[in-house]
Amino acid sequence: MAKITLIGAGSVVFAKNLISDILQFPELSGSTITLMDIDPARLETARVMAERVVRKLGVKARIEATLDRRKAITGANYVICTIQVGGYKPGTVIDFEIPKKFGLLQTIGDTLGVGGVFRGLRTIPKTLEIARDIADVGAPGCTFLNYTNPMAMLCMAADRAVGVPMVGLCHSVQGTSQQLANYAGLDAKHVTYRVAGINHMAFFLDYKYRGQDAYPLLFNLLNDGAFTQDKVRFEMMRRLGYFVTESSEHQSEYNPHFIHHGKSVIEKFDIPIDEYLRRCESIIATWKKAEAELIGEDGDITVNPQTHEYGSFIIHSMETNTPRVIYGNVPNTGLITNLPDRCCVELPVLVDAQGLQPTHIGDLPPQLAAICRTNVNVQELTVAAALTGKREHIYHAVMTDPHAAATLPLDKIWAMCDELIEAHQKVGLLGEFAPTIKNTGRAYAGTGDKVIVSVEPVRPLAEVSGAPIEFNFTAVNQGTTAFTGKLVFEANGVAVPIKGGAVSIKLAPGATLVKRVVLQPAATTALTLRGISTDARVMGRDYIFSPPRVIKVSAADAVAVDVEFMANKLLKSAMTVKGTVLEITGRVIDTAVKVDVAAPWAASTIEFFVKPARVGGGTTQLFLLPRAKGATVLGKTRKPSKAVAFKVKIDKGGYDFTLRCDLKKLGVQVNAGEAFYLDLLISAGALGDAHGSCRVGWNGKTNSSSRSEHFALIVPV
Structure with missing residues (x-):
């Protein structure tokens, strides 16, 4: 006879149904039922209950109970998992209360959403331990029957990490088929159906009564003002064309269309916020009474007829070669062709002595596949976080969750996840994850x-x-550990002589070092220079030098200064220099002139940079804002400056301008006839009908022109 092991047998209500279902098959009535739980009191209750079921049924089954999981699985033919990791307190309470602080409400929170993600993270490791025990000490071909949520995440993780024969079992398919029969007033004995999708989001592709399509009866209920049940699921059927398997309270948090829209929508669709908390509290409050009813009084116990749970049917079919079709959660090996490979799918599975044989579905209707994929994304990222230990995938899972994404901005999602991780780790429900760069979705190692x-x-x-x-040499230690090492330099791939030899660096975590070094690169017309080290943590940023653009100007003859953008003349101007007075006149093409004093670079502006070519003095930066009435000149700190005369005339195609300034009055340390560096960066609101806003300098660069290699050298003649 088969050995059947229940892991999590302390879930006594469910355990009683499973044991009763199994032992009511005559062919299984002599099985060994091994009960395992981590709670000694619950395990003892389960043992007493099971032995009384055996006596009540008058069968010869053998009942064993142990706290040792590996012992329970040794030699087992079937392992049924009904565990809950973390319990109501602290696990479920953490899952609900922390998201609620951030404004994220939930109903059940056990399968998807932030609650499902964190339940998955704390449950996947235990599921993998069970699967590995099955692989190591279970009987050959031992089958893993999982009833624990989050179903798809656990099955997906076990498939990818271990790969034992496994099926995830849920009562939503058969339960919903009965509900629909009740709603439509049908005799369930004459109902047939075909369902496929993912757990809790599988759809009735066919729903027939006496061979005829029964969907017209379901759609007719949408127009029945007296029918007010299952509002979320019927709303989803209205929009998608198919009825989904799991309840309205679940669906309301799997989709972005309900809870986050607020009180009016919640009330309209009768969405029970915090429903799972209330259920748990009710069970806890009535446990003692329920326990007495479960095990019976004076040794007598009530055994109900077989339920519609699939577990006992699978075992019976495999032991007796009785063919059956059940609905199970299995790896997608091309079964549903428009869902990701090896995600977990729910569909018809043939069972007999050959084991579990999933059936091929092909493509789901595209709208159903699309909505399933939004949930699969979360499942896959949660599994990735659990299997790789990468913290960033926890954030990624929650940010792709439809309900969380609709409710919270990204910074709040990150903060919420951080708090949830910390709370779980504090009570021992989560281990350590590889750190990320703070407040990002990138792994710290190799980057941070x-x-x-x-x-x-x-x-x-x-x-x-x-x-x-x-x-000037700058080193910044972005890491969380101290760094000590030596640095050398290379120019154009060749080592550069350093006065005093290699540069020694000693940096505390987060520290910055600034010092001067004297280097002697070989003569060249173009230089790429960077610091290098044998330590892989050192990353040198290139300094790139190319000979500056030299513009010779005079007081008498204006020199053309043009800026192009995508083969269009963005700026066409002429420049003269007389003594220390610079004058530029020209035209900017801008068909949507607008200014922004707070962020001038984000609107229409000319950024003007000037600095001396000789030693001494810094860079002067100005923003020239074109205004129809009173053109404005702002300094680097965006305070008005009167050091430049800037006049404009705006028309539909752009604006003509004149810029005139005395460089000495600007604080630029140049004498008459001396060369100086200059750069212009033009930002335009629009460049005709074909192009939107643009920002480009006369050097062709679109970034800040404060870098020295971007400047042109102006030589008065």
Whole structure:
């Protein structure tokens, strides 16, 4: 006879139904039933209950009870899992109360959503332990029957990590078929159906009564004002065209269309927020009374007729070669062709002595596959987090959850997940996950632990002649551990002589080091320089030098200064220099002139950069804002400046402008006839009908022009 093991037998109500169902088959009445739970008191209750069921049925089954899971599984032909990791307190309470603080409401929270994700994270490790025990010490071909939620996540994880024969079992298919018969006034004995999808989101592809399509009867209920049941599921049927298997309270949190829209929608669809908490509290409050009823008084016990749970039917079919079709959750090995490979799907499964034989469905209707995939995304990311230990996938799972994504912005999702992880770890329900860069979805290792090194010349370079050059060297330790090492430099792939030898670095976590180094790269017309180290944590940022654009100007002859964007003239202007007075006149093409004083670079503006070519003095930056009445000049800190005369004339195609300033009055340390560096960066609201906003400098760069290599060298003649 078969050995049948129940893991989580302390779920006594469910255990009683399963044991009664199994032992009412004569062919299974002599089986060994092994009960295992981590709670000694619950396990003892289950043992007493099981032995009284055996006596009541008058069968010869053998009942065993143990706290040792591996012992319970040793030699088992079937292992039935009904565990709950974390219990009502602290597990379920954490799952509900922390999200509620962030404004995320739930109904059941055991299969999807943030509650399902964290229930999955704490349950997957235990499920894998059971699966590995089955592989190690179970009887050959031992079949794993899982009733624990989140069903799809657990089955997917076990398939990917272990791979024992397994099926996830849920009562929603057969339960819903009976409900629909009741709603439509049909005799359930004459109802046939075909269902497929994913757990809790499988759909009745066919629902027939006496061979005829019964969907017209279901759609007729939508127009029956007296029919007010199962509002969410009927609303989803109205929109998708098919009825879904799991309850309205579940569906309301699997989709983004209900809870987060607020009180009016919640009341309209009778959505029971916090329903699972109330159920748990009710069970706890009445447990003692229920326990007495379960085990019976004076040794007598009530045994109900067989239920519609599939567990006993699977075991009976496999032991007796009686063919049956059940609905189970199995790996998608091309069974539903428009759902991801090896996700967990729910569909008809043939069972006989050959075991579990899932049936092929093909494509689901596209709208059903699409809505299933939104849930599969969350399942796969949760499994990825559990199997790899990567914390970032926890955030990814919750951010892709339809209900969470509709309710919370990303920063709140991150903060909520952090708090949930910490709360679970504090009570021992979660282990450690590989850290991420703070407040991101990127792993810390290999990215956040880098020491970033950069160099900039102390003075702007006009050329690289082979002479020593003084550089400012900066190293930033982004990591959480101290760094000690040496740094050398290479230019164009060749080692660069360093005055004083290799640069020693000693950096505490999060610290920054700034110092000067004298390097002597070989003469070149184009230089790429970076710091390097034998330590993989060091990442050198390139300093790139190319000879500056040289523009010779005079007081008499204006020099053209143009800026192009996608082969269009964005700026066409002319420049003169007389003494220290710079003047530029021209036209900017901008068909949607608008200004933004707070963020001038985000609207129509000319950014103007100037600095001396000789040692001393910094860069002066101005924002020139075109306004029909009173063009505005702002300094780098966005405060008005009167040092520049800026006049504009705006029309439909853009604006003409004149810019005139005395460089010395701007604080630029140049004398008459001396060269200086200049750059212009043009931002336009729109460039004709074909292009939206654009931002580009005369050097072709679209980023900030404060970097020295972007400047042109202006040489008065």
